[in-house]
Amino acid sequence: MKTKKLYTLWIGFLGIFLALGFYTVIRLYTKGSDTVFHADDTIPWTLLIASYVFFVLTSTGATIVASLSMVFGFSRFDPIVKRSLFIGLIALIAGFISMGLELGDPLHMFYYFISPNLKSPIWWMGAFYMSLLIILSIKFWQIHKRIGSEKIKKILSISALILEIAALTTLGSVFGFIEARPTFFGEFIQVYFLFSSIIAGISAIFFFSLIVYKLKYNGIPKSLTRMYESLSKIFAAFIGITLLFSIWRILIGLYANRPEFDALSYMVETWHYRIEIFIGLMVPFAIMIIPNFRKTFSGKLLAAILVFVGLGIERMNMVMLGQIHPIFPHFLESESIISYFPTIWEWSIAMFSLTIMLFLYTLGEKYLDLETHNVSTK
Amino acid sequence: MKKDNKKSRRKFLRYTFGAGLGTLIGLPLLSNSTGHDDKPLSGDKIKLLTTDGKVIEVDKNQLQNMTSYAKPAVDKAARQGIPNRKFVMVIDLSRCKNARACVESCQYAHQLRPEQEFIKVLKMQDTEKTAPYWFPKPCFHCDNATCVDVCPVYATYKRDDGLVLIDSDRCIGCKYCMVACPYEARVFHWKKPFREEEFEGIEYSPETSVPVKQGTVGKCDFCPDLARNDKLPHCATACPEGVIYFGDMYEDTVTNGYETHRLSELIEKKSAYRYLPHYGTEPNVYYLPPVDRIYPFDETENS
Numbered sequence: 308m309k310t311k312k313l314y315t316l317w318i319g320f321l322g323i324f325l326a327l328g329f330y331t332v333i334r335l336y337t338k339g340s341d342t343v344f345h346a347d348d349t350i351p352w353t354l355l356i357a358s359y360v361f362f363v364l365t366s367t368g369a370t371i372v373a374s375l376s377m378v379f380g381f382s383r384f385d386p387i388v389k390r391s392l393f394i395g396l397i398a399l400i401a402g403f404i405s406m407g408l409e410l411g412d413p414l415h416m417f418y419y420f421i422s423p424n425l426k427s428p429i430w431w432m433g434a435f436y437m438s439l440l441i442i443l444s445i446k447f448w449q450i451h452k453r454i455g456s457e458k459i460k461k462i463l464s465i466s467a468l469i470l471e472i473a474a475l476t477t478l479g480s481v482f483g484f485i486e487a488r489p490t491f492f493g494e495f496i497q498v499y500f501l502f503s504s505i506i507a508g509i510s511a512i513f514f515f516s517l518i519v520y521k522l523k524y525n526g527i528p529k530s531l532t533r534m535y536e537s538l539s540k541i542f543a544a545f546i547g548i549t550l551l552f553s554i555w556r557i558l559i560g561l562y563a564n565r566p567e568f569d570a571l572s573y574m575v576e577t578w579h580y581r582i583e584i585f586i587g588l589m590v591p592f593a594i595m596i597i598p599n600f601r602k603t604f605s606g607k608l609l610a611a612i613l614v615f616v617g618l619g620i621e622r623m624n625m626v627m628l629g630q631i632h633p634i635f636p637h638f639l640e641s642e643s644i645i646s647y648f649p650t651i652w653e654w655s656i657a658m659f660s661l662t663i664m665l666f667l668y669t670l671g672e673k674y675l676d677l678e679t680h681n682v683s684t685k
Numbered sequence: 686m687k688k689d690n691k692k693s694r695r696k697f698l699r700y701t702f703g704a705g706l707g708t709l710i711g712l713p714l715l716s717n718s719t720g721h722d723d724k725p726l727s728g729d730k731i732k733l734l735t736t737d738g739k740v741i742e743v744d745k746n747q748l749q750n751m752t753s754y755a756k757p758a759v760d761k762a763a764r765q766g767i768p769n770r771k772f773v774m775v776i777d778l779s780r781c782k783n784a785r786a787c788v789e790s791c792q793y794a795h796q797l798r799p800e801q802e803f804i805k806v807l808k809m810q811d812t813e814k815t816a817p818y819w820f821p822k823p824c825f826h827c828d829n830a831t832c833v834d835v836c837p838v839y840a841t842y843k844r845d846d847g848l849v850l851i852d853s854d855r856c857i858g859c860k861y862c863m864v865a866c867p868y869e870a871r872v873f874h875w876k877k878p879f880r881e882e883e884f885e886g887i888e889y890s891p892e893t894s895v896p897v898k899q900g901t902v903g904k905c906d907f908c909p910d911l912a913r914n915d916k917l918p919h920c921a922t923a924c925p926e927g928v929i930y931f932g933d934m935y936e937d938t939v940t941n942g943y944e945t946h947r948l949s950e951l952i953e954k955k956s957a958y959r960y961l962p963h964y965g966t967e968p969n970v971y972y973l974p975p976v977d978r979i980y981p982f983d984e985t986e987n988s
Contacts, residue, residue, distance in 0.1 A: 422838050487867030
């Protein structure tokens with residue numbers, strides 16, 4: 308009874324954001340992009356690009372975790388394969404929604420297929436992520452319906468892993484190839500994306516599965532505690548690596564003499580950057596390396612939530628870091644730092660993408676039986 | 686009252702723009718243009734401001750209608766460019782006094798909103814010890830254009846005549862070119878097109894960048910529709926000081942409408958430079974340094 312009430316409340320909550328999102332989409336296409344977006348040529352990429360990066364990196368991260376079992380044969384992780392794949396799929400869909408709504412003229416998208424520019428990182432990124440969507444859908448269907456030969460499953464799993472790595476590093480190159488904006492951090496960002504994608508994926512898997520376990524079994528089922536302990540250690544290791552990258556990124560930026568790096572000096576002083584580093588990485592790292600915290604249900608859930616939210620802020624900081632310093636030197640009237648805060652409608656679209664993801668997850672959990680193991684609570 | 690002012694300003698700009706044909710790159714354009722000489726004089730005189738600051742009177746029938754020009758190219762021809770040409774621009778920083786006529790004529794011709802500028806006039810200062818100067822900044826039509834490389838659908842492309850153009854019929858509005866351009870040369874059409882009714886029914890061409898399409902990217906196009914008619918871009922024609930030279934690299938010649946120079950001589954003798962060359966973009970806009978200035982730097986100057 309209590310669960311039913313909670314479920315109704317949850318659907319109602321999602322419904323509010325869905326309705327707001329639909330209203331914003333209608334507003335975007337009837338009243339024009341200037342009524343929705345920040346509409347400033349000096350900051351062409353806004354919250355929705357950050358939101359896209361956030362979702363697609365979460366997607367690749369979740370599916371890379373699934374490949375621990377599917378590609379590398381660590382059978383301990385078999386129980387989370389289906390759920391991880393599903394999270395990968397719905398996060399990808401959420402990412403596409405953010406990107407699709409960010410485009411000024413999505414009706415011209417057919418030129419993407421009939422007039423491809425193979426030199427463009429965005430083209431390759433799109434190609435990899437679209438292929439990934441297809442492969443992940445097939446794989447999920449195979450697992451759901453328990454069909455397909457082992458050989459085909461293996462080939463698809465390996466292809467998916469290659470595509471995941473290709474997609475997220477190509478996404479890094481979208482930013483990294485921009486020579487005029489060194490604060491996107493060139494090739495550094497691609498490696499950073501790989502590690503931060505993995506923690507994004509694990510945090511999403513923890514977040515979604517732990518809440519379900521809490522509601523269904525009042526905690527992690529006994530048969531899964533060893534797996535979650537292993538995953539927590541992997542989580543800790545990759546949060547540590549991501550933190551190390553973040554610290555070096557700050558130090559490289561602060562030691563650089565180029566004026567563009569003023570953006571970083573500015574950024575490290577802001578509250579959102581501090582949340583990214585302290586609350587989004589340091590605190591969860593501490594939780595995950597101290598066994599007394601790591602082994603608890605709430606420790607895991609808290610670390611997952613902090614990393615999930617912290618990475619949301621990180622993607623925004625990353626997209627802004629490359630844009631808030633004017634790239635045109637010696638221009639006297641330019642501001643030293645361009646200010647930007649997302650409009651309420653940009654927030655609404657980002658929340659719309661997240662809501663779609665949460666809504667699809669709710670449906671998946673209800674109708675697709677995301678458990679792939681026999682749960683034992685003893 | 687405000688509306689009237691706006692109207693008269695539009696009218697003024699339109700006639701100034703039309704007069705530019707007759708006054709800047711030469712009154713000969715008026716007298717030589719076919720189709721206009723045959724018209725009898727109406728007796729209806731119109732006052733025009735020439736770019737050297739004089740007010741002249743011409744008969745209304747002597748004004749040349751822009752639409753009577755050779756049509757701008759569309760489709761494949763707009764992608765190929767004008768054969769055997771390689772366009773180049775030279776901007777003389779010693780002459781610019783921020784009159785902003787280039788900005789306004791460009792805005793008018795390209796259906797831009799007042800806040801949108803394909804050519805910007807920036808206030809620059811190289812070091813604290815050197816004097817500031819005005820710096821007109823169009824698109825540099827780079828030979829190694831980053832914007833062309835990053836566009837996923839080839840909406841931005843490089844032509845054989847050196848021009849980098851945008852096909853708004855193809856642009857998806859991802860804004861990657863805006864982020865990638867080291868010169869911040871691009872604008873996004875966030876809002877509903879300005880003066881929409883005036884451009885209604887005109888066939889879109891990447892050579893004119895009009896009619897503007899909301900949700901796409903725009904930028905300076907070097908006015909190839911005018912180049913097809915051997916005319917200077919709007920900015921060069923409108924500039925009262927002859928700051929902007931335009932020409933052909935293959936012919937080694939540039940002109941601002943008053944003077945014609947050998948490009949190579951200008952580059953060598955006046956130590957012309959290209960902006961931010963370390964990006965390796967190979968811009969096709971050269972700057973003559975702000976030395977031996979004709980006007981002292983005046984922040985209030987805007988006329």
